[in-house]
Amino acid sequence: MYELHFGVPMAGAILCALNTRHDSAMVSVLLKHSEAKILFVDQQLYHIAHGALQILSKTSSNLPLVILVLDSQSIVVGNTTAPSRGELEYESFLETGKLDFEVKRPKDELDPISVNYTSGTTSSPKGVVYSHRGAYLNSLATVLLNEMGSMPVYLWTVPMFHCNGWCMTWGVAAQGGTNVCLRDVTAKSIFRIVAEYRVTHMGAAPTVLSMMINAPSCDQKPLPGKVVVMTGAAPPPPQVLFKMESLGFMVVHSYGLTEVYGAGTICAWKPEWDDLPPDTRATLRARQGVPHLGLERLDVMDPITMRSVPSDAKTIGEVMFRGNTVMRRYLKDLKATQEAFKGGWFHSGDLAVRHTDGYIELKDRSKDIIISGGENISTIEVESVLFSHPGVLEAAVVGRPDEHWGEMPCAFVKLKDGFDHVTSEEIIAFCRDKLPHYMAPKTVVFGDLPKTSTGKTQKYILREKAKAMGSLSHKKPSKL
Numbered sequence: 475m476y477e478l479h480f481g482v483p484m485a486g487a488i489l490c491a492l493n494t495r496h497d498s499a500m501v502s503v504l505l506k507h508s509e510a511k512i513l514f515v516d517q518q519l520y521h522i523a524h525g526a527l528q529i530l531s532k533t534s535s536n537l538p539l540v541i542l543v544l545d546s547q548s549i550v551v552g553n554t555t556a557p558s559r560g561e562l563e564y565e566s567f568l569e570t571g572k573l574d575f576e577v578k579r580p581k582d583e584l585d586p587i588s589v590n591y592t593s594g595t596t597s598s599p600k601g602v603v604y605s606h607r608g609a610y611l612n613s614l615a616t617v618l619l620n621e622m623g624s625m626p627v628y629l630w631t632v633p634m635f636h637c638n639g640w641c642m643t644w645g646v647a648a649q650g651g652t653n654v655c656l657r658d659v660t661a662k663s664i665f666r667i668v669a670e671y672r673v674t675h676m677g678a679a680p681t682v683l684s685m686m687i688n689a690p691s692c693d694q695k696p697l698p699g700k701v702v703v704m705t706g707a708a709p710p711p712p713q714v715l716f717k718m719e720s721l722g723f724m725v726v727h728s729y730g731l732t733e734v735y736g737a738g739t740i741c742a743w744k745p746e747w748d749d750l751p752p753d754t755r756a757t758l759r760a761r762q763g764v765p766h767l768g769l770e771r772l773d774v775m776d777p778i779t780m781r782s783v784p785s786d787a788k789t790i791g792e793v794m795f796r797g798n799t800v801m802r803r804y805l806k807d808l809k810a811t812q813e814a815f816k817g818g819w820f821h822s823g824d825l826a827v828r829h830t831d832g833y834i835e836l837k838d839r840s841k842d843i844i845i846s847g848g849e850n851i852s853t854i855e856v857e858s859v860l861f862s863h864p865g866v867l868e869a870a871v872v873g874r875p876d877e878h879w880g881e882m883p884c885a886f887v888k889l890k891d892g893f894d895h896v897t898s899e900e901i902i903a904f905c906r907d908k909l910p911h912y913m914a915p916k917t918v919v920f921g922d923l924p925k926t927s928t929g930k931t932q933k934y935i936l937r938e939k940a941k942a943m944g945s946l947s948h949k950k951p952s953k954l
């Protein structure tokens with residue numbers, strides 16, 4: 475995948491890195507939508523690709539050429555040790571190349587370099603078109619955001635299909651870095667590899683950070699030196715940031731979307747915050763921050779009037795982006811593109827406030843915010859309180875439809891090992907102690923949380939579950 479980030483654009487083609495967790499049906503839809511001509515497939519995922527091509531062959535005779543990437547270290551699913559008829563093997567395919575091949579440069583810097591499908595957290599994945607210029611600018615920006623000097627050692631836990639690895643694929647190369655890839659993203663292997671390869675930088679979604687801080691202490695190997703971890707993709711709970719800091723990591727918090735090439739903002743750290751108490755530092759670090767220098771403009775606006783919200787840390791508006799590091803368009807979807815760029819700005823669908831120092835703080839995705847008795851409830855705020863409970867490993871809050879209040883907060887919680895005794899009443903009381911009562915969850919459900927492969931909780935699945943529970947109000951009049 476890493477090599478293809480260079481080979482494909484240099485051959486004048488467009489890269490479309492697909493999510494490795496998709497099933498055959500979804501892969502067949504995306505192959506058809508993207509009109510991919512060549513499909514490079516890791517042997518571990520061959521059975522998915524094979525299934526996708528079978529589905530595709532029912533409606534099309536124009537199937538992509540398959541090139542199989544073999545890896546002696548991977549566990550193979552199915553009979554895929556050798557390419558079958560009509561397929562090529564990656565290394566043999568490379569040998570057919572000419573050493574004097576002339577790189578095909580883009581005719582225009584705004585020509586597409588890649589198509590990235592969104593994570594599909596709130597709807598079906600959308601194909602986001604990146605330009606060479608945008609990818610170049612965002613790669614350089616991420617190098618700066620990661621405080622990456624020359625020859626870094628970068629550990630991949632962020633999938634390269636997610637915004638081209640937040641553009642770090644190209645960023646690490648720009649700095650002459652070493653890439654360390656791992657197939658099994660576990661806390662034990664992360665700590666082992668960080669120590670063994672003297673990793674200097676890594677990227678990780680908050681869920682991976684949570685896994686690392688909750689790992690048994692025998693797995694938490696000492697760090698070999700300064701390790702910068704960039705996190706983003708979902709709201710990082712302040713407690714998680716705080717604990718990562720206590721393990722010795724230097725955490726960089728960035729926020730963005732597939733449509734802005736991964737990172738769009740950075741919570742730039744101010745030296746005067748160094749001496750603040752740890753929990754205040756973590757709360758400040760959890761804010762999404764300011765635009766990076768590759769981006770032209772970032773604003774929080776009322777999406778109807780397109781006026782900026784005041785910097786009062788209270789008024790909620792929608793986060794909007796402008797500039798060369800904003801996507802060109804959604805592939806083959808003019809309507810969604812026009813909608814997304816209404817008023818000349820890219821509408822993120824994220825709701826935020828702006829603090830007096832200009833830093834933005836996300837409150838929710840517009841699809842996730844809960845409206846209860848006419849009051850907006852930020853699910854991020856409630857989740858952050860849940861995370862501060864010592865027994866909570868993961869938490870997500872959604873609206874449970876309610877006949878009287880419209881919606882009521884409903885928490886889905888995964889407990890840490892050894893905390894099975896924690897009851898829903900205890901969690902509710904804990905939240906009521908720390909939040910205005912209308913914001914505290916009225917229902918708590920324990921269990922695993924459904925996740926996308928980019929580490930986001932699939933709240934639409936939880937919303938369905940909450941809906942199926944029915945209204946609380948008609949059963950028992952609620953006292954807020």
Ligand SMILES: Nc1ncnc2c1ncn2[C@@H]1O[C@H](COP(=O)(O)OP(=O)(O)OP(=O)(O)O)[C@@H](O)[C@H]1O
Nearest residue numbers: 592593594595596597707708709728729730731732
């Ligand atoms: N640092 C962050 N803090 C809070 N939320 C974040 C952060 N970084 C990213 N996000 C969330 O992730 C979203 C972007 O996710 P991505 O582009 O991967 O696809 P998706 O929006 O999850 O998928 P789909 O649009 O298909 O539902 C942002 O809009 C925001 O809600």
